Every structure is written in C-alpha cells, then in structure tokens.
Amino acid sequence: MMRRLLLRSFALRAVGLALIAGALASCGTPQASTPDGRRPAPPRLVVFMVVDGLPQRQVVDYRSQLAPDGLARFLDRGAWLSDAHYGYAFTVTAAGHASMLTGTYAWRHGIIGNDWRDAQTGELEYCTGDTRYSYIGNSTDKLDGTSPKNLMVETVGDVLKRRNPGAKVIGISGKDRGAILPAGKTGVAYMYMSKSGQFASSTFYMPQHPAWVNTFNAGKPADRYFRQDWRPVRDNAAYASSLPDEQPWFLAKGGKLPMTMGAAQDKPDGAYYAALLRSPFVDELSLEFARAAIRGEALGQDDVPDILAISLSGHDYVNHAFSAESRLSHDHLLQLDRMFQAFFKDLDTMVGKDNYVAVLTADHGFMPAPETSLAAGRNAGRVSGSAVLSRINAGLQQKFGPGNWARYFTASALALDHQLIAERKVDRLAVQDEARALLLKEEAFAAVYTRDELAGNTRAGAPLFDQMRKSWNAERSGDLQVALKPYWMFGSSTSTTTHGSPHPYDTNVPILFYGPRWVKAGRYSERAEVSGIAPTIAALLQVPPPSASEGRLLPLLAP
Structure with a gap:
C-alpha cells in the first residue's frame, strides 16, 4: 500500500514533465537505424554497468594490459567517449548513481550527497534511507538504504516500465545506493549485505524474495572466499608505473598483495563479509548474482526490453584505502577486466550476442592522495571540516556576537542558523556574505556561492559556478555551496584519499x-x-x- 501511494505521488509530480518529454520524443528523437533506413527492434536487454570510483585515466593508462574481450570489447569494437564528464561539482557515489539514468543532476533529482542534514530539524538524512521499510531476511539499521523515496525524478527504467508494463528493471550493487538509485521508482533493487554476505532486497519492493534469490543465498557464495588470497594477475614488472604496496600514509592496514580474506577470523563473520567490499571478490559476487538474476527473471528472453543495472563497488573501497595510483588499485581494475570478459561470454550465451547493449561508466573519478600530489610539487593537503567550522564561527562571533551562526557542513554546503539570525534580528545577507569571506580566507577553498546567487543564477560563468549550481538543490542544500582547490580534500579517519570535487580527476x-x-x-x-x-x-x-532529463544524446547511435 505504501509503495502504491509513493508511486502515485511520484507520478503526479512527474506527469507535466513527462508530457513535455513525450511530445519532444514524438517530434523526432534520433534513433538507431538499420542500413536500409529502418529502425532495428530495441535491444532485448540493456546491461548498464558502473565501476564505482573509476577515473577515466586508469582505463587509458592500463589499456595495453587489458584482456582481449573485457574492457577491450568497448575500446576496440565498441564506442567510447574519451572526454566524458559529470557536469556538476559534488561528485560522490549517490549523486552519480542518481544522475546516470535520470539524465539530470542534483539540482533536479535531489540526491545532493550520500547524506545531508534536514534543513528544518538538522537530522541526518541518508540518500536512500526510509525507515518504513527493512531488508528482507537481514537486520536493518536506521540509516540503511531501503527505498528510492528521496529521488525526486524518474529514470529511464521508470519510463520503460510505464510504456511496457512487462519490462523488468533490476539494480544490483555492493552498496544500497548503487542498486536503489539506478533501479528508479518502479524497478527492483538488490544489495550486498555486509553483515551476512547475502544479497537482499527490501520490503519496499516485495514482502519476500523470489525462489532464485533464496537459492543463491542458500549456497553461501561469499563463504568460498574465506582464507582465499587476492593475488596480482600479472608479474611485478607490470605494476612499475604504480605506487608500491604498504605506503606509510595508507590509513588502512594490510595494504599489500597478496591479501588473505578473513585472515583474522576463525570463520566467516560480519567482519569478514564487510572486508570483502575492499577486494575484487565482492564484484565477482555481484556479477554472479547478476547471472542468477538473468536466469531467475528470464531477462532479455522476449521482445519486451529489460534493464539490468550492476554497480561494482570494490574499486571505490580500494581507492579510498590505498589511492587510485596504488598497485592495489591497478590490479583491482585488471581483476575487474577479466571478470567482464567472463561475464560478456556468458551474456553472449544467455541472452545472445546480438540481443543486448552493454554500457559502462563510473559514478565519479578519484583525487590523487595528497602525499602523491605533494611529491609531484603540487599545492595539496587535507583540511579539517570541524576546524574550519570553528574558525568560521569565531569570525562570525566577532562581527555579530555570541552564538554558533554556522551550524554544520551538509553535503557540499555550509548551513547557517536561521533561527539565531532571526532572534538576533541580524541581516541574513550580511551573515551570509561574512561567512563567505571567512571561507575564502581558508587556504583550501576555491569557490563559495550563496543561496541567493545559486537560486537566482546571478553568477553564471563565474569560476565553478555552473557546476556548483547543479549540485545545489533549493529544498535540501545549505546556504553557502563550497568547492575546494584542486588536490585538497576534507580529512577523514577512514579514507586515504577521496572524491567529490568539480576538478577533472573527479569528473x-x-x-x-x-x-x-x-x-x-x-x-x-x-x-x-x-x-x-x-x-x-x-x-x-x-x-x-526521462521527464527531467537535461542531457544531450551521445553521438554514437548507428545511423
């Protein structure tokens, strides 16, 4: 009942834009065509793949080491765009996964970050959190992702299912947000459970799993990697261009290959299942589950097109721990490449090599670790968000009196205390402008724009403004949108390096x-x-x- 109400509300919200999009489509949206001018039937299956945290530079740098039919299938026999970017500033996992199949950015789809603070209550809101629902057969914490409630617009899959009710749209990922957001409002999402090693959906989608999911989980496939080694696929000379293992600045312990899964455990447990996320094995499991979904749901087996979205999460965890310049990241991509080769071979058999389209992208790139940048002579570093907040408040107190005028950073913005501003009868714009001036005095900050500037589009063309505006949502974002300088990051107790900037290494x-x-x-x-x-x-x-799509067609459809 709740899901029907949510979908009805979403449909009413989207109907106006949908009518516009439909009208535009009927006026001649370019389509693929056969040599005799006729359009071919749509592919039976679109296999949409995401490598979480894969910068374009890694694909290019390691091209000579790729397997014959993994990523090379795209590069040698498919279409690839060498200068493709996100057009917004806060390049994080949830925002990227929400953008890919909606055709728009956070200013419209509303997923401004992996989490953010509610503008009224200050409570933390998780991008796919929805406490009305729970994981099926697994424990559910308050901020776990269980539904697409926060996604404000529709996806390609939602359009497909509205036009073809028999179509199936399935999202699979090691992360809840990597499955839920591409699946949209009307698809079905399955995510890896880091406490149990299973894949599960939530009660938003169904009351219980279909038989094929239960069969998959009953086999305990995650357990097969217990005490298995992650070993490099090539000899040491192949990694000469990458950083050696065990750099002193790695925050994660054990940054060395070979790496034994579950070395500290007596048997598979929650710590072991969680550790698989920072390895190639969670991606192998995700692709294995995808094969099970193809068989169990008969994807691509009739003339009604289906969409299978698979987001592979391991690369992001590896890069956060060791950086994209590390040998571990280098090898992880080569491991993925060989998985793709095996998966494509199975797709050719299961669906038919001329019956599907495969697409691959990433939700963001990755910043080089500050230590790497400093060694290269760049201005780089880490900045403490809490320390910046303290300094901003100290400066605001000098001008406006006691109180914490700046509340917190939320997503990529600073939120002011509007209640305090009203109680003290202080000019809001004056507080806003002073906060901006104080932020720009900080060494790490490149640009700061205010709510009024972003809402009114009054600084169009200013440095980074257009990207930052597309990351800012009027309902959910803070008062001053910020961007750091290249090669700077907010410090973290768990990440050696990160992403989330408007700079090319991230976009x-x-x-x-x-x-x-x-x-x-x-x-x-x-x-x-x-x-x-x-x-x-x-x-x-x-x-x-999709009704909110702002994207331009990519120039690769067959004439």
Whole structure:
C-alpha cells in the first residue's frame, strides 16, 4: 500500500514533465537505424554497468594490459567517449548513481550527497534511507538504504516500465545506493549485505524474495572466499608505473598483495563479509548474482526490453584505502577486466550476442592522495571540516556576537542558523556574505556561492559556478555551496584519499557502449556529459527520455 501511494505521488509530480518529454520524443528523437533506413527492434536487454570510483585515466593508462574481450570489447569494437564528464561539482557515489539514468543532476533529482542534514530539524538524512521499510531476511539499521523515496525524478527504467508494463528493471550493487538509485521508482533493487554476505532486497519492493534469490543465498557464495588470497594477475614488472604496496600514509592496514580474506577470523563473520567490499571478490559476487538474476527473471528472453543495472563497488573501497595510483588499485581494475570478459561470454550465451547493449561508466573519478600530489610539487593537503567550522564561527562571533551562526557542513554546503539570525534580528545577507569571506580566507577553498546567487543564477560563468549550481538543490542544500582547490580534500579517519570535487580527476569518467546493431564503434573525442547516457539509452529502447532529463544524446547511435 505504501509503495502504491509513493508511486502515485511520484507520478503526479512527474506527469507535466513527462508530457513535455513525450511530445519532444514524438517530434523526432534520433534513433538507431538499420542500413536500409529502418529502425532495428530495441535491444532485448540493456546491461548498464558502473565501476564505482573509476577515473577515466586508469582505463587509458592500463589499456595495453587489458584482456582481449573485457574492457577491450568497448575500446576496440565498441564506442567510447574519451572526454566524458559529470557536469556538476559534488561528485560522490549517490549523486552519480542518481544522475546516470535520470539524465539530470542534483539540482533536479535531489540526491545532493550520500547524506545531508534536514534543513528544518538538522537530522541526518541518508540518500536512500526510509525507515518504513527493512531488508528482507537481514537486520536493518536506521540509516540503511531501503527505498528510492528521496529521488525526486524518474529514470529511464521508470519510463520503460510505464510504456511496457512487462519490462523488468533490476539494480544490483555492493552498496544500497548503487542498486536503489539506478533501479528508479518502479524497478527492483538488490544489495550486498555486509553483515551476512547475502544479497537482499527490501520490503519496499516485495514482502519476500523470489525462489532464485533464496537459492543463491542458500549456497553461501561469499563463504568460498574465506582464507582465499587476492593475488596480482600479472608479474611485478607490470605494476612499475604504480605506487608500491604498504605506503606509510595508507590509513588502512594490510595494504599489500597478496591479501588473505578473513585472515583474522576463525570463520566467516560480519567482519569478514564487510572486508570483502575492499577486494575484487565482492564484484565477482555481484556479477554472479547478476547471472542468477538473468536466469531467475528470464531477462532479455522476449521482445519486451529489460534493464539490468550492476554497480561494482570494490574499486571505490580500494581507492579510498590505498589511492587510485596504488598497485592495489591497478590490479583491482585488471581483476575487474577479466571478470567482464567472463561475464560478456556468458551474456553472449544467455541472452545472445546480438540481443543486448552493454554500457559502462563510473559514478565519479578519484583525487590523487595528497602525499602523491605533494611529491609531484603540487599545492595539496587535507583540511579539517570541524576546524574550519570553528574558525568560521569565531569570525562570525566577532562581527555579530555570541552564538554558533554556522551550524554544520551538509553535503557540499555550509548551513547557517536561521533561527539565531532571526532572534538576533541580524541581516541574513550580511551573515551570509561574512561567512563567505571567512571561507575564502581558508587556504583550501576555491569557490563559495550563496543561496541567493545559486537560486537566482546571478553568477553564471563565474569560476565553478555552473557546476556548483547543479549540485545545489533549493529544498535540501545549505546556504553557502563550497568547492575546494584542486588536490585538497576534507580529512577523514577512514579514507586515504577521496572524491567529490568539480576538478577533472573527479569528473572525467569512462562512458563506453557496445552493441553493434545499435552503436557506431569508435572513439569520440568531443566533450560529453554523463547526463547524455539516459536519453541515449531511451533512444535505443525507443521510449521518451526521462521527464527531467537535461542531457544531450551521445553521438554514437548507428545511423
């Protein structure tokens, strides 16, 4: 009942934009066509793959070491865009996964970060959190992701299912947000449970799992990696360009290959299952579960198109712990590449090599670790968010009197205390402007824009403004949107390095397509945006683009 009400509310909200999108589609949205000018039937299955935290530079740098039919299938026989970027500033996992299949950014889809503070209560809001629902057969914590409630717009899959009720849309990921957001409002999401090693959905989607999911979990596939080693796929010379293991600045212990899974445990337990996330094995499990989904749901087996979205989470965990410049990250990508080769072989058999389109992208890139940048002579470093907040409040107190005028950082913005401002009868704009001036005195900050500037689009064309505006949502964001200088990051007790900036190392991600019947092979060097993926997939499926989509079609549809 709750899900029906939520979907009805979403449908009413989207209907106006949907009508516009439908009208535009009927006026000649470009479609793939056969040599005789006829459009081919849509692919039976779109396999949409995400490598969490994969910067484009890694795909290019390691190209000579790729397997013959993994990523090379895209690079040698498919279409790849070498200058593809996110068009917004706060490049984090949830915002990226929300953008890919909606065709828009946080200013419209509302997923401004992995979490944020409620503007009224100050309570922490998780991007896919919804306490009305729980994981099936697994424990659920308050901030666990269980539904797409916070996603404000529709996805390609939602459009597909509205046009073709028999279509199936399934999202799979090691992270809840990596499964839920691409699956949209009407798909089904399954996520890896780091406490049990299972894959589970939530009661938002169904009361209980289908038989194929129970069968998969009953086999305890995660247990097979217990005491198994993650070993490099190539000899030591192949990693000469990458940082050696066990750098002194790695925050995560055990940053060395080979790495034994569960070495500190007597038997598989929660700590072991969680540790699999920072390895190739969680990605192998995700692809194995994807194979089970194809069989169990008969994906791609009829003329009604389906979408299978698979987000592979391990690379992000590895990069946070050891950096994208490390040998561990280098090898992790090579491991993924060989997994793709095996998966494509199975797709060719299970679905038919001419019946599906494969797409691969990433939710964000990765910043080089500050130590790497400093060694290269760059201005780089880490800044403490709590220390900055304290200094900003000290400066505001000098001008406006006692009180914590700045409440907290939320997503990529600073929130002011509007109640305090009203009680003291202080000019809000004056507090806002002073807070901006204080932030810009901080060494790490590159740009700061106010709520009024962002809402009114009054600084268009100013440095980073357009990107930052697309990360800011009027309902959910704070009062001063911020961006750090290149190679600077907010410090963390768990991450050696991170992402979340408007700089190219974070925005430049791969966009790769394969499907000879529908896609023109080749390298496309013109700049493109991730927002173009959704309308392009919609064109392949012969449905209108999502109602809030702002993306331009990617130039790779077969003529």
